[in-house]
Amino acid sequence: MDVVKYPGAPLRKGGRKVTSFDADLRDLAERMLDTMYTARGVGLAAPQVGIDLELLVLNETGERDDRDHEMVLVNPEIVANKGREFGEEGCLSFPGLYAEVERSVKLTVKYQDLDGAAQELRCSGFLARIIQHEIDHLKGVLFVDRLSSVEKMRVRGQLQDMERRFEAAKA
Numbered sequence: 753m754d755v756v757k758y759p760g761a762p763l764r765k766g767g768r769k770v771t772s773f774d775a776d777l778r779d780l781a782e783r784m785l786d787t788m789y790t791a792r793g794v795g796l797a798a799p800q801v802g803i804d805l806e807l808l809v810l811n812e813t814g815e816r817d818d819r820d821h822e823m824v825l826v827n828p829e830i831v832a833n834k835g836r837e838f839g840e841e842g843c844l845s846f847p848g849l850y851a852e853v854e855r856s857v858k859l860t861v862k863y864q865d866l867d868g869a870a871q872e873l874r875c876s877g878f879l880a881r882i883i884q885h886e887i888d889h890l891k892g893v894l895f896v897d898r899l900s901s902v903e904k905m906r907v908r909g910q911l912q913d914m915e916r917r918f919e920a921a922k923a
């Protein structure tokens with residue numbers, strides 16, 4: 753499975769609620785995890801592989817063998833948050849681009865697992881940052897939308913390069 757690169761249209765489309773908790777969903781999550789590990793990422797949302805569903809996978813260690821840290825969140829929703837802090841983020845849809853993004857420090861997230869069972873997670877720090885970044889993808893929001901004006905200026909050239917390459921590849 754290929755990761756959609758900026759400014760590919762699926763990235764702005766976001767996802768719709770998952771209603772079928774079947775073998776297809778399980779298979780999709782497995783393939784997304786495989787794609788994430790291969791690309792050396794720590795999180796991947798379904799719109800990033802061109803699928804408009806509210807599904808995301810993550811592993812804060814990025815290690816394929818570390819199944820304990822592997823998570824699949826279906827229809828996730830942030831129900832509480834606390835604190836704000838800046839931290840560096842990258843994104844598999846923006847190869848080579850890193851920027852400082854302000855996020856909540858602590859989160860409570862409600863979601864469903866692959867069986868459709870309701871789950872609640874409290875998290876903080878890097879894990880909370882990944883989850884906020886990936887939930888944004890489900891709404892068609894990208895981390896470059898959340899930069900300060902100074903950071904936006906700093907990465908503008910890189911974004912324009914990506915836009916030019918994208919147009920050139922289409923032609």
Ligand SMILES: [Zn+2]
Nearest residue numbers: 842843844845
């Ligand atoms: Zn991303």
